[in-house]
Amino acid sequence: MGIKYFVTGAAGFIGSHLVDSLLSEGREVVGFDNFSTGYEAFLESARQQPTFRLVRGDVSDPGALTQAMKGCQVVFHLAGNDNMRLGLSQPRFDLEQNTLGTFNVLEAMRATGAKTILFTSTGNVYGETPMTPTPEDCPLSPQTSLYAASKLASEALIEAYCAGFGIEGYIFRLVSVLGERYTHGHVMEFYRGLLQDDSKLKVLGDGHQRKSYLNVHDCVAAMHYILELETARQARNRVEIYNLGTTEYCEINDSIRWISGFLGLTPQLEYVGGPHGWIGDNPFLYLDVSKALKTGWKPDRNIQESIRQTVTWICDNEWVAEKNKC
Ligand SMILES: NC(=O)c1ccc[n+]([C@@H]2O[C@H](COP(=O)([O-])OP(=O)(O)OC[C@H]3O[C@@H](n4cnc5c(N)ncnc54)[C@H](O)[C@@H]3O)[C@@H](O)[C@H]2O)c1
Numbered sequence: 001m002g003i004k005y006f007v008t009g010a011a012g013f014i015g016s017h018l019v020d021s022l023l024s025e026g027r028e029v030v031g032f033d034n035f036s037t038g039y040e041a042f043l044e045s046a047r048q049q050p051t052f053r054l055v056r057g058d059v060s061d062p063g064a065l066t067q068a069m070k071g072c073q074v075v076f077h078l079a080g081n082d083n084m085r086l087g088l089s090q091p092r093f094d095l096e097q098n099t100l101g102t103f104n105v106l107e108a109m110r111a112t113g114a115k116t117i118l119f120t121s122t123g124n125v126y127g128e129t130p131m132t133p134t135p136e137d138c139p140l141s142p143q144t145s146l147y148a149a150s151k152l153a154s155e156a157l158i159e160a161y162c163a164g165f166g167i168e169g170y171i172f173r174l175v176s177v178l179g180e181r182y183t184h185g186h187v188m189e190f191y192r193g194l195l196q197d198d199s200k201l202k203v204l205g206d207g208h209q210r211k212s213y214l215n216v217h218d219c220v221a222a223m224h225y226i227l228e229l230e231t232a233r234q235a236r237n238r239v240e241i242y243n244l245g246t247t248e249y250c251e252i253n254d255s256i257r258w259i260s261g262f263l264g265l266t267p268q269l270e271y272v273g274g275p276h277g278w279i280g281d282n283p284f285l286y287l288d289v290s291k292a293l294k295t296g297w298k299p300d301r302n303i304q305e306s307i308r309q310t311v312t313w314i315c316d317n318e319w320v321a322e323k324n325k326c
Contacts, residue, residue, distance in 0.1 A: 004028045006069050006114065008059055008105060009078030011038025013181050014120065016046070017220045018076060023049045032068050033079065034058040039320075042181050059101035065108040074116045074227070077105045080150075082184065084124070085278055087146030094150035102154035106161045116231070118170045118223055121155055123212075123243065123287045124148035124280075125173060133288035136173070136241045145280030155241075162239045169238070170230060172223060175245035175287055178306040179216035180313045183320050186252070187310045190259050192321050194267060201260075201267040204277030207253040210284045212245045215306040218299035219244055225297040243287035246299050252277075258304055262311045 005022050009015040010031025015038065022029050028051045031043065035056065046052045057064035059079045069075065081097040102119070109117060125148050126134045127141030143149040158169040176185055193201050222244050230240065260267060275283050301309070314321055 002028060003074055004030065004072045006030050006032065006072035006075045007078065008032045008076070008101075009038065009080065010046075010054065011035055011040065011043050012078060012082075013042075013183050014177055014216055014219060015076075015078045016042035016181055017179075017216050018078070018223065019043065019046045019052065021220045021224055023052055027051065029053070030055060030068060030072055032057050032059075032065070037082070037183065039183075059104050060096060062104045062107060065104055066111045069108045069112045069114060072112065072114050074118070075105060075109055075114050076118045076223070077102060078120050081147065084145050084147040084280055087150075088279060091146055094146045095153075098147070098150035099153045099157070102157055106157060106167075109167060110161070110165055115166065116168050116170075116227075117158060117161075118227060119154065119158055119172065121151045121171050121173045122148055123173050123175050123245065123285050124282060125152045125155070126287075128282055128284075132284055132286045133247075134243070134286065135288040136243055136291055144282070147280065159239050168230070169240070170223075170226060171239060171241045172219075173241065173243050173287065174219065175212040175214050175285060177216050177219050178213050178303075178310045180309060181216070182310045182313060186255065187259060187307060188314065188321060190256060191263075191311065191314050194260070194263060194265060195321065198263075198265050199267060200270060201256065202270045202272060203252065203256065204273050205252060205281060205283070206271050206273075206275050207251065207256065207269065208275070208283070209252045209277060209281065210249050210286060211252065211255075212249040212286045213303045213306055214245050214299060215301040215309070218246075218301060222292055222297045222299075226292070226295055229295055242292045243289050244292055245287040245289050246303060247289060247293075248303055249284075249286045250303050255303075255307060258307045259311055262308055263315075
């Protein structure tokens with residue numbers, strides 16, 4: 001019998017691509033999602049596959065998780081809140097959705113005997129570190145958002161479960177991800193702003209924030225590639241952390257120029273908030289990805305291409321811009 005994969009957040013931006021990628025390799029997949037930010041449409045192709053089963057459920061429900069996970073050996077845990085700014089208005093949300101959600105996933109693994117977890121964390125756990133590009137072993141600077149704090153706490157839980165219960169864990173600290181099925185983030189916000197009034201654009205921050213981005217196909221390929229490589233080594237009781245991103249970064253101003261250029265617009269820019277766009281916005285997020293590159297994985301698309309692909313996808317799927325207002 002082959003390995004059966006469990007994917008939380010299967011209907012989301014990254015999760016749905018991951019599901020498609022696993023299915024394309026003939027894998028058996030159980031997708032688990034509460035559809036809070038995910039979409040049925042993203043699983044349209046997956047649902048045609050006999051090797052795919054979708055379970056509607058919430059990671060806050062341990063019984064539902066355990067029931068759905070039975071028979072699965074590898075767990076990709078992607079479900080949770082990805083809206084970094086929500087923590088300021090709803091401080092409990094990240095704790096419940098991310099940290100306790102991860103705890104419930106780990107407990108379900110203990111109950112069902114699933115032995116491998118792959119987790120999508122964030123490069124924001126490094127805080128505003130002066131060390132850029134930031135390697136995995138960089139000392140952590142103070143946390144500046146409840147989102148990153150909840151991800152770091154999730155990472156710590158994974159480490160403790162790996163040490164205590166013979167699980168192996170892979171933690172991916174991602175930069176922001178772009179590409180088809182993109183539903184949230186700065187490109188969507190700028191697009192939505194321009195849809196309302198294409199003559200001007202409000203920018204949170206001074207536009208000089210420097211950020212790295214990764215294409216969703218490259219992100220999924222990395223997780224997949226590293227899993228295959230590490231599984232061959234049959235490690236137990238250990239955790240590996242990988243930064244995932246590209247070897248480049250851009251300024252928010254570059255990103256605005258590209259987005260506006262693709263749309264054929266020249267909006268007047270209004271900057272608000274100084275060097276930080278909002279509390280928790282890291283003005284320079286750029287990860288050292290040499291550990292991931294050393295495995296043999298490498299990203300195929302650069303940031304400008306990824307922004308173009310994202311804008312094209314949003315233009316072709318305006319219903320997402322309409323629906324996903326935050
Ligand atoms: N997109 C990025 O730039 C980025 C960067 C760093 C880390 N991540 C992390 O990667 C993961 C996936 O991100 P994404 O961009 O695909 O986000 P997404 O919002 O598109 O996907 C999350 C999915 O999880 C589901 N979900 C949310 N809460 C749930 C719950 N309580 N129970 C069950 N399902 C639930 C949603 O319905 C959605 O389908 C998240 O954990 C996110 O924090 C994303």
